[in-house]
Amino acid sequence: MSESTDPDAAGPPGAAVPARPPVPAEPAAAAPGAGTGPAAEIAAGYAFTGLALDLGALLWDGACLPEHQIRIPLSMLNRHGLVAGATGTGKTKTLQLVAEQLSAQGVPVFLADIKGDVSGICAPGVPGDRVARRAADVAQEWEPTGYPSEFYSLGGLGTGIPVRATVTAFGPVLMSKVLRLNQTQEQSLGLIFHYADAKGLELVDLKDLRAVTAFLVSDQGKPELKGIGGLSAVTAGVILRALTAFEQQGASEFFGEPEFDTAEFLRTAADGRGLVSVLELPAVQDKPQLFSTFLMWLLADLYADLPEVGDLERPKLVFFFDEAHLLFNGASKAFLESITQTVRLIRSKGVGVFFVTQTPKDVPADVLAQLGNRVQHALRAFTPDDAKALKATVRTFPRSGYDLEELLTGLGTGEAVITVLSEDGAPTPVAATRLRAPRSLMGPVDAAALDRAVKSSPLYPRYAEPVDRESAYEKISAEQAAAEAAAERAAAAAEAGKQAGAAGRAGAGRGAPKPDPSLAEQVVGSGLFRSLARSVGTQLGREISRSLFGTARRRR
Numbered sequence: 166m167s168e169s170t171d172p173d174a175a176g177p178p179g180a181a182v183p184a185r186p187p188v189p190a191e192p193a194a195a196a197p198g199a200g201t202g203p204a205a206e207i208a209a210g211y212a213f214t215g216l217a218l219d220l221g222a223l224l225w226d227g228a229c230l231p232e233h234q235i236r237i238p239l240s241m242l243n244r245h246g247l248v249a250g251a252t253g254t255g256k257t258k259t260l261q262l263v264a265e266q267l268s269a270q271g272v273p274v275f276l277a278d279i280k281g282d283v284s285g286i287c288a289p290g291v292p293g294d295r296v297a298r299r300a301a302d303v304a305q306e307w308e309p310t311g312y313p314s315e316f317y318s319l320g321g322l323g324t325g326i327p328v329r330a331t332v333t334a335f336g337p338v339l340m341s342k343v344l345r346l347n348q349t350q351e352q353s354l355g356l357i358f359h360y361a362d363a364k365g366l367e368l369v370d371l372k373d374l375r376a377v378t379a380f381l382v383s384d385q386g387k388p389e390l391k392g393i394g395g396l397s398a399v400t401a402g403v404i405l406r407a408l409t410a411f412e413q414q415g416a417s418e419f420f421g422e423p424e425f426d427t428a429e430f431l432r433t434a435a436d437g438r439g440l441v442s443v444l445e446l447p448a449v450q451d452k453p454q455l456f457s458t459f460l461m462w463l464l465a466d467l468y469a470d471l472p473e474v475g476d477l478e479r480p481k482l483v484f485f486f487d488e489a490h491l492l493f494n495g496a497s498k499a500f501l502e503s504i505t506q507t508v509r510l511i512r513s514k515g516v517g518v519f520f521v522t523q524t525p526k527d528v529p530a531d532v533l534a535q536l537g538n539r540v541q542h543a544l545r546a547f548t549p550d551d552a553k554a555l556k557a558t559v560r561t562f563p564r565s566g567y568d569l570e571e572l573l574t575g576l577g578t579g580e581a582v583i584t585v586l587s588e589d590g591a592p593t594p595v596a597a598t599r600l601r602a603p604r605s606l607m608g609p610v611d612a613a614a615l616d617r618a619v620k621s622s623p624l625y626p627r628y629a630e631p632v633d634r635e636s637a638y639e640k641i642s643a644e645q646a647a648a649e650a651a652a653e654r655a656a657a658a659a660e661a662g663k664q665a666g667a668a669g670r671a672g673a674g675r676g677a678p679k680p681d682p683s684l685a686e687q688v689v690g691s692g693l694f695r696s697l698a699r700s701v702g703t704q705l706g707r708e709i710s711r712s713l714f715g716t717a718r719r720r721r
Contacts, residue, residue, distance in 0.1 A: 241585065274485070316443050330466075331369045356393065414455045543577070563584060
């Protein structure tokens with residue numbers, strides 16, 4: 166897949182994308198590590214020589230030290246990361262801050278916006294006293310800036326360019342994991358996909374998969390898989406019930422055509438900045454299985470298509486999944502294994518993945534172990550469970566000069582404890598940090614502006630309208646209709662033959678239509694003859710008749 170520099174790739178609603186070079190990373194006010202003492206030692210761990218993103222200024226002993234800047238190497242963002250913290254501590258703003266700087270460095274970004282409050286990244290921020298104070302505290306040159314953005318939705322559920330996938334592209338393995346099938350059922354689903362491919366039955370949407378499954382256990386379809394194991398009615402019933410439950414989560418909207426090309430997420434704008442792709446998900450907050458399905462497909466598709474590149478100076482793409490606990494709550498073992506494997510392997514494709522959630526325990530341990538970059542906002546300890554989670558979080562950080570239990574409960578909004586991977590892959594010292602303020606709008610754009618941004622995108626005409634072309638469902642329905650019509654014709658022909666036979670047998674007693682009467686018949690039919698016949702005995706009448714006309718005419 167290749168990047169595009171389409172000048173119409175995107176633009177913030179209500180504001181033009183400034184045609185200027187990418188914003189460079191701001192230098193620290195003083196060389197990190199200057200001076201002596203614990204603060205200087207911590208700062209020295211963030212004195213990177215390559216490209217880096219500026220997160221904020223070091224906090225030490227209750228003071229903000231703008232001369233000591235905390236940064237993250239751009240080349241290490243494909244080692245994945247976690248942004249965690251209690252509600253209201255500034256996680257989403259941190260996500261926005263990092264996404265802005267990635268875009269400025271020419272790196273495309275994908276944001277999964279569950280709550281609908283990240284859309285403001287496309288519009289310039291609003292100056293104010295709080296922003297000015299924060300910028301002064303951390304030595305930030307703040308200027309309002311909007312970033313080139315595109316907005317998407319899952320299959321048209323909500324505002325955005327619809328993202329759809331076909332069932333065939335999704336494949337039997339991922340589909341089995343989503344439907345939570347056991348090994349035997351997964352193998353049977355693989356047979357269904359194999360049969361559909363061999364017979365040219367395109368599996369575009371869920372009704373196609375349902376139609377093929379039902380056909381293969383019908384009287385007409387049972388022989389089709391007989392030579393390769395067959396499909397039991399019980400297994401087919403499990404698959405069909407799982408599909409029904411999946412559809413109730415809104416999945417029927419996600420599967421279909423036109424299928425979305427994930428290369429669209431790798432584009433850059435005309436000025437060289439990375440495109441920010443925002444997936445608007447407020448409409449599916451109560452449909453976690455659909456969100457999980459999309460994540461599995463997206464990462465798997467990118468992994469399959471992108472070449473191996475190893476470690477790059479800057480990643481090809483960085484994902485941010487907000488409210489990540491929705492991904493993992495009630496997730497099947499197969500789903501967790503799939504996510505763990507994908508997160509581990511996709512790093513070599515130049516893709517970074519960041520999970521944004523409330524506590525590290527929201528993320529499974531095997532996934533958490535893959536996240537090398539950590540931004541931990543404040544945690545609360547109001548309950549015994551909170552206190553337990555706090556202690557567990559502290560144990561995940563390297564040793565430091567901070568009392569992390571006390572620090573994590575005392576951080577203010579927009580402050581965090583940070584440790585990242587240095588340029589040589591080693592963890593940096595733990596650094597309490599006052600974070601910079603995002604330059605874009607810290608909140609959602611209004612609905613009208615969002616709608617204009619979506620409909621003005623060059624991708625909207627390509628993906629907006631669903632296409633329901635002839636596929637497996639239509640082909641099987643047409644064949645079944647043709648078979649039913651043929652059966653009806655055969656039944657009608659059989660009935661006609663039956664009626665004709667009955668009519669023939671009845672005609673043997675009634676005779677065929679009579680021709681014009683002959684002279685003898687006219688005599689027999691005359692009143693004189695009937696009178697004569699009645700005047701003699703029955704037997705005598707029969708003998709007279711036979712002597713006059715011979716035997717009876719043969720029936721035809």
